[in-house]
Amino acid sequence: MTIELSPIDRAKFVAARRAADFVEDGMRVGLGTGSTAAWLVRCLGEMVRDHGLRIKGVPTSARTAELARDMGINVISLDEARWLDLTIDGADEFDDELNLIKGGGGALLQEKIVATASDQMIVIADAAKEVEHLGAFPLPCEVIPFGWRTTQALIEETLVAMDVMGRASSLRMNGDKPYITDEGNYIVDLHLNRIGNARQLAMVLNQMPGVVENGLFIDICDVVVIGHSDGRVELRDINEGTATEEKIDFAETDNLFSDLGD
Ligand SMILES: O=C[C@H](O)[C@H](O)[C@H](O)COP(=O)(O)O
Numbered sequence: 116m117t118i119e120l121s122p123i124d125r126a127k128f129v130a131a132r133r134a135a136d137f138v139e140d141g142m143r144v145g146l147g148t149g150s151t152a153a154w155l156v157r158c159l160g161e162m163v164r165d166h167g168l169r170i171k172g173v174p175t176s177a178r179t180a181e182l183a184r185d186m187g188i189n190v191i192s193l194d195e196a197r198w199l200d201l202t203i204d205g206a207d208e209f210d211d212e213l214n215l216i217k218g219g220g221g222a223l224l225q226e227k228i229v230a231t232a233s234d235q236m237i238v239i240a241d242a243a244k245e246v247e248h249l250g251a252f253p254l255p256c257e258v259i260p261f262g263w264r265t266t267q268a269l270i271e272e273t274l275v276a277m278d279v280m281g282r283a284s285s286l287r288m289n290g291d292k293p294y295i296t297d298e299g300n301y302i303v304d305l306h307l308n309r310i311g312n313a314r315q316l317a318m319v320l321n322q323m324p325g326v327v328e329n330g331l332f333i334d335i336c337d338v339v340v341i342g343h344s345d346g347r348v349e350l351r352d353i354n355e356g357t358a359t360e361e362k363i364d365f366a367e368t369d370n371l372f373s374d375l376g377d
Pocket residue numbers: 147148149150151152204205206207216217218219220221222223226
């Protein structure tokens with residue numbers, strides 16, 4: 116039986132399926148968070164289950180840890196792994212230098228730690244995530260709950276003074292309560308529209324007391340795998356300066372859909 120996927124899920128799936136081919140036996144792999152990364156975890160689970168792939172997976176959130184265990188992946192902590200061969204994760208936006216906005220799903224802190232501790236980071240995304248300038252997607256900023264209103268005001272004042280934003284940020288909510296990250300923090304989303312100097316902004320934000328991490332990933336991603344709903348995948352490697360295109364045959368992946376519905 117084949118589960119019918121929506122066009123967006125087909126695009127996410129083919130990106131994840133192609134990126135899974137980068138994973139080799141014996142690797143320690145960072146497992147990203149989000150709907151695209153979930154496809155990657157399912158693909159790796161199938162490779163473990165049906166093809167005997169032996170990997171150690173370091174999840175970037177409690178959600179991903181649970182899914183990875185369900186898929187039969189050997190899950191270890193980053194402290195056990197210490198250093199990773201590869202991390203594969205989704206993104207909310209990427210630009211032509213493969214700088215990213217991440218954290219739409221609230222997992223930016225663990226994601227950045229894990230990606231930075233990896234020899235290589237591969238981002239998997241549907242084509243809609245590609246942007247000319249980062250910033251249309253609200254930039255997540257993880258802040259400690261203590262004094263968060265003061266931290267938010269400091270962020271706003273600093274960014275207004277830098278001419279980076281109008282005064283618009285919002286505390287991320289979960290119903291009528293603040294959204295709590297896996298690390299017990301809050302997220303303030305910055306509505307910037309367009310980020311001129313992402314490198315500078317990332318540094319300025321992380322220097323503010325109360326800010327734990329921001330969702331700008333600068334010079335961390337090495338390769339992006341862009342999926343399209345018709346099965347095409349584009350691979351862009353920022354280090355090699357290459358861009359190639361391939362096509363995934365859905366017929367060969369039917370068994371993946373048979374028991375891996377969301
Ligand atoms: O915190 C969440 C992560 O940064 C996700 O990788 C990002 O939000 C993309 O998620 P999705 O693949 O669901 O669009």
